[in-house]
Amino acid sequence: MHSLFKTTAFRWAFAIALWSALLSLALFAFVYWRTVTFAREQLDHMVLHEAQFAAAAPAESAHRLQMWLMEDLHSVRFAALFAPDGRPVAGNLGYFPAGLPTDGVARRIQMTVQLAGQSVSEELRAVAVRLDDGQRLVVAHDLDEVQRGRSVMMRALALAAAPTLLLSILGGVVLAAQARRRVSSVEAVLAKLMRGDLQHRLPVNGTGDEFDRLSAGVNVLLAEIERLMDEVRGVGDSIAHDLRTPLTRLRARLERSRDGARSIEEFQQTIDQALVWLDQTLALITAVLRIGEIEHERRRAAFQPFDLAPMLREVAELYEPTAEEKAIRMTVDISARDAVVTGDCDLIFEAVANLVDNAVKFTPEGGAVRLGLQEVEGAPVISVEDTGPGIPVQERDQVFKRFYRSAPERHIDGNGLGLSIVAAIAALHDFTVRVVEAPGGGCRFELVCPRSPDADRDGGRGRGARRIGTGDGLLACRPART
Amino acid sequence: MAKVLLIEDDRETAEEVVADLRGRGHEVQWADTGPTGLDLARDRSWDILVTDRLLPGRDGLSVLQDLRSEGVRTPALVLSALSSVDERIRGLRAGGDDYLVKPFAFAELAARIEALLRRPAEPKETLLRVGSLELDLISSTAKRGGREIELLPREYRLLEYMMRRPGQTITRAMLFQDVWNYNFVPKSNLVDVHIGRLRHKLDGPGEPSLIQNVRGVGFVFSPDA
Incomplete structure (x- = not known):
């Protein structure tokens, strides 16, 4: 009671x-x-x-x-x-x-x-x-x-008081019961939702009142939660698969060596291979954690204005020797004049490095990788073009999802998380990342980096951003090392 | 070789680390909790502290903070399962001199310990000389024998870093963090390619190689004569 x-x-x-x-x-x-x-x-x-x-x-x-x-x-x-x-x-x-x-x-x-x-x-x-x-x-x-x-009026009051009070209470009960009924129906659905049946939705009776609007809002939220849950489940399955595969191989190999290996060399070979597979597994875990870390947006505090151009040259410098080993021509084409954006320069560097790493990885010997920085409709756009096999139109949105790898890529080393990291970094900065076909038939990844409205135009040289001169005019911002 | 204090709560891990470090000639003592580690570390006879980040009861970082505030300056290496950039920065701020994410290769741990034990003095000299190689820090030029070697800015910094640590194992991760200042996980062959180029420039025809690969770990820069 x-x-x-x-x-x-x-x-x-x-x-x-x-x-x-x-x-x-x-x-x-x-x-x-x-x-x-x-x-x-x-x-x-x-x-x-x-x-x-x-x-x-x-x-x-x-x-x-x-x-x-x-x-x-x-x-x-x-x-x-x-x-x-x-x-x-x-x-x-x-x-x-x-x-x-x-x-x-x-x-x-x-x-x-x-x-x-x-x-x-x-x-x-x-x-x-x-x-x-x-x-x-x-x-x-x-x-x-x-x-x-006076006394007539007071008598009238005495007579009317009880019925008035009674009717008031009755009215209150009726109105409250009506609200209660709607709440009860919501409660019933919530109980099902809490048990995990996420496909249920709150009742909407079409009157467009506050209850309806509230229910409609909650329903949209539920749809989003259901979608995310599905995604998490998908990611979980992928992680489990990608972890189990090397671990299964590892287990089989260890078992086989335990019984079959006859020399120290054979044992050492097994152990070396086991370490490689273990490292793969660990790299996968690190990458998954990294995406989680970026998506948690904890790093927005480290945002500061910096210039994209020197950063891009630095990425090119980092990958140039690797490209050269594969006889890939790497060029940098910077046409945007003032490409100062606000963000975490380490993360943007990581994103661009991932794109270049991919480009170099998928471009056959003798090909070319082009890094570009253009200004399109007032926003600096970083582009990474290659002469690799390209990505089919229907798969272009998929490549940024976790663990997605285009089928023919499966034979190339990698955990399929590089582009997911790029997507997470772009989302954190409200940048847009997309992939189109390059003029030569390869991939062209574009990172559109709109300047935030309050971006300090001169910020790259301002306080906070520490630049390290590398002697040849390369400038890059780096967080102070402790 | 060196007196190492290891503060680590997981017995299995500790036993492996102790065995490995002893195998490398170090004298190792193990403390399994923060408070005992702190007590032992106050005795300033240690050459290096290796502490886990998360310890039951007493956090490894708070142990370090206490030691530093008491004026104990023993070099410290923080081991942690927490890999995020922020955690690394926190570990260094608390007084750690280096931060190594679990799981790690023993060779990496050994190289880091070696680097902390043999920290190069603050650069005062204007000329580095290792074997037949000379690096002029004023004019930023390198010479081997009488031969001038042209270096790109990054190659110059790479060479300077290695020449300050002759005979010492330098891992890829160390180069990536200290020469490139990058916080993300290096693609291992990136560093190798850069080193390969540098080696190609340094070693003339018939000259012995100054930079040797250490299998599975990294590189060592050693004098040729």
Whole structure:
């Protein structure tokens, strides 16, 4: 039962009931106030009117007061004319009420009057007027009618209170139950989702209200989670496969050597091979962790402005000897004039190095690799072109996914994560990476690096970015080494 | 050869490391927790500390920080299963002199220890000479015998690094980190190709090679005479 008090539905019902009750009460108070005021104003108007009428003709005053009193059947009217010395001249009041100013304004007074031969203290609305000849005139009316009106209203309130409260509570319960029903249906779905059935979706009834919009939002989120879960599962399968393959080979080889090897040399060969396979496995783990590290975006703090051109030359310098060994011609073509972007220069270097590494790896002997830096629509674009076999159109989006390797590439050494690392680094920087066909039929990878709006144009030479001169005009930024 | 203090909580790993280092002629003591390691390390007779990054109870980095704040300057190598760049920077900031990610090759560990034990003095000399090779640090020129050798800027820095460590094993990862300043995992044959070029320039016809490959580890620069 105690859980009932915790539910939003109960609290809503209570709040709605309380609110309607308070509203009814406030309305009643207003009506009560206006009604009482109206009744009192009626009396005031009456006594004022009579006082003015009697005062209009001083000679007739006594007579007019007597006439007014004679019309009174219920003994609710009081009036008197007092001589300048305070003696009552005419009317039914024995004395001039103490403290009543003779200013012609109606006031509430308490005084003793004679009713059916008895002295009664009576509450009256009274007005006093001073005549020209020094006489004073008092006209008053008792407040019984107002009191009656009051008690009628209070009785009405007493009668209406219970039903009003009841209806308020009922309204609250009905409204809250409606909300509760929608929440319950959501809860039911959530329970299924929590059990892991991610294909369920929250109910949307098409009314377009807040609940619908909220449910629709959550549904989009669920779809994204489901997609990511599938992806993780896919990656998990790939990792398991890529880890198991070398480990299986390793196990088989060790087992075979254990029983079959006859010389120290044979054992050593086995061990060397085992180390190679182990290193492959470890490199794979390192690469997976690396992608995770980049995707966690922890490194945005290290962002600073730097120039892409010297960095590109440095990548070329790093790979040039390797390219030369394969008789691959490596060229650098920089046409963008001012290619300062904000980012982590080590990561961008790693991304470009991965692209060049791929290009050199897949380009046959005697081919060419071209590094370019152009400005396209205001954004520096790094390009890496090769004369390798290229990537079929339908596979171009796939190559940036984890572990994807185009089928014919399988025989070439690598763990298929290089381009995933490039994609992760690009995403971290809000850069775009894409692959198109190079003019010569090979691959052309493009890294579009829009300048961030607040990028400091001169930043590469500014604070933070440390540049190391290498003597031939090569400049590169490096994080300070500790 | 050297007195090594190893702080490592995993017994199997520790036994392997101890056996390997003893095999290389070092005197090794093993501490299996941070606090015992700290107590032992305070005795300043060690030539080098090798500490694991994550230790039960007491983190390897906090042990190092304490030692450094107490003025213990013994060179320290941090071993860690945490491979991210940030972790490496943290390890060096805490007072580590080098950071090696697990799993590592014993040859790599040995080379790193050797490098820390034989740290080159701050460069004061203007001429490096190893065997018949001379490197003029002022004019940035190299000569072997009487023959002038033309070097590209990167080759010059590579040569200077190796000449400051004659007879010492230098791994590919060390070159990649110290000469190229790159933090990412090197593709191993990249460094080999650069070294191959340098070797080609240094060794004239009939001259013995100054840079030898150390199989599975890296290179050693040794005098020819």
